[in-house]
Amino acid sequence: MLPLAGCSTFVEDWVSPAVATNLQGGLQNAQTNHQRNKGDDKKLSKEREKLKQQGKCPVCSGMGKSPDGLYTCDACKGTGKYSE
Numbered sequence: 335m336l337p338l339a340g341c342s343t344f345v346e347d348w349v350s351p352a353v354a355t356n357l358q359g360g361l362q363n364a365q366t367n368h369q370r371n372k373g374d375d376k377k378l379s380k381e382r383e384k385l386k387q388q389g390k391c392p393v394c395s396g397m398g399k400s401p402d403g404l405y406t407c408d409a410c411k412g413t414g415k416y417s418e
Contacts, residue, residue: 385416386416388416389415389416390414390415390416391407391409391410391413391414391415391416392409392416393407393408393409393410394407394409394410394414396414396415397414398410398412398413398414399412
C-alpha cells in the first residue's frame, strides 16, 4: 500500500492538472455553444419574418399542421396563414 503522503503527491501531480484541463475545456465549449446559439436565434427570427411577409404562419411554416401531420397548429388554427 502507498502511504498517505504518496497518495497526496499523486493527486497533486496527476489528478489535479487533469481535472483542471477538463474544466477549462468544458468552459471553452460552453462559451462556443452560447455564441453559436445567438447566431441560430438570428437565423430563426429572420426566417420567421420572411414567412410573415409571405403570409405564412411562422410557427408551422405555413403547413397548418405539425411536421408529422398529427396535430393542427394552434397559432393559425390549421389554415397555414399568418394573422396577427
